[in-house]
Amino acid sequence: MVEQTVGIVLAAGASQRMGMPKALLRGADGIPLAVRQTAVLAAGGCAPVAIVLGAESERIRQELPATLRVVENTRWAQGRATSVQAGIVAFPEATGFLFMPVDAVGVKPETVRAILAAAAREPAAIWRPVYQAAKGNLLWVSAAAAHELLNLPPDARVDDWARPQARTLAVDDPAILRNINTPAEWAAFAAQ
Numbered sequence: 001m002v003e004q005t006v007g008i009v010l011a012a013g014a015s016q017r018m019g020m021p022k023a024l025l026r027g028a029d030g031i032p033l034a035v036r037q038t039a040v041l042a043a044g045g046c047a048p049v050a051i052v053l054g055a056e057s058e059r060i061r062q063e064l065p066a067t068l069r070v071v072e073n074t075r076w077a078q079g080r081a082t083s084v085q086a087g088i089v090a091f092p093e094a095t096g097f098l099f100m101p102v103d104a105v106g107v108k109p110e111t112v113r114a115i116l117a118a119a120a121r122e123p124a125a126i127w128r129p130v131y132q133a134a135k136g137n138l139l140w141v142s143a144a145a146a147h148e149l150l151n152l153p154p155d156a157r158v159d160d161w162a163r164p165q166a167r168t169l170a171v172d173d174p175a176i177l178r179n180i181n182t183p184a185e186w187a188a189f190a191a192q
Contacts, residue, residue, distance in 0.1 A: 004095040005116055005140070007046025008087040009037040011102035012054025012076035017181045021056050022102045024063055025180075027190055034064055037102055044112020046098055050090065052083045079155030088146045096123075097141045099158075104137045105189055106175035115140050118169045126166040129176045135168070136176030 011023040011034060018025070023034035038049045050069040053060055054076025061070060073086040084099060091097070096119060100107065111129060115138065119127050125145035129136040139162055141149065152161060180186050 004093070005046050005098050005119070006087070006091045006094040006096070007038070007041030007044070007049040007098050007100070007112070008071070008084075009034065009041065009049075009051040009100055009102050010080075010083045010087070011037075011060075012052050012057075012073040012083040012086075013080070014055040014077075018186070019183060021060050022180070023051065023053065023060050025186055032063060033102055033105065034060065035068065037100060037105075037107075038068060040107055040109055041098060041100060041112055043109035045109075045116050046112065048091070050087065051102070052087050054083065075154060079153070081149070081152045081156045081158055082154045084158050085150055085152070085154075088150060094146075095143050097143075097146055099139045099141070101137050101179070103180040104176060104178050105180055106178060107138065108173050108175065111138075111171050111173040111176060114171055115169060118167075122167070124167045126162050128162065128166040128168055129171045129173070130168045131171060131174050131176050134177055135163075136171070136173075137179060138176055139166070 015022045025033040042049045050071050052071045052073050054073040071090040073083045075082040119140050125142050127140035
């Protein structure tokens with residue numbers, strides 16, 4: 001049942017090009033990006049919602065509300081797949097997972113709802129949103145497919161695993177393509 005889709009924000013990386021944890025970036029309203037992104041997943045219908053932290057997790061936790069569910073990825077330095085795996089292991093009862101990178105800023109709750117609705121209509125193993133034929137950075141995975149992800153090597157590219165089997169859903173949301181990595185990119189986004 002897609003009603004039990006867990007929303008997971010992936011934020012375990014070192015954010016070297018940004019120079020600080022992306023999860024702590026703040027817009028004009030002062031809300032940390034970690035809080036903003038988990039709120040988008042919740043507003044879109046994911047429940048529960050969590051964030052996966054790794055690098056600088058203690059520093060990040062100090063600045064987040066105690067109510068925000070955090071999954072600790074102690075293997076974050078081994079590769080990106082470990083964050084997805086940590087999220088899956090933390091929610092063994094989930095029937096599906098919607099993964100969103102912390103830097104996919106500006107995704108609309110309506111987009112999350114559309115992905116969940118597509119998965120409910122056709123519970124394929126994997127759903128990926130696309131905008132003008134370009135693949136988005138969000139990924140919906142069924143519990144059955146999630147078990148396959150647990151067997152990937154830590155440094156595997158989840159995208160390479162998903163690409164041949166993913167169904168696509170066209171959405172009117174260019175933010176699904178966003179990937180903010182530098183202070184200049186963040187400043188340009190924040191100025192919009």
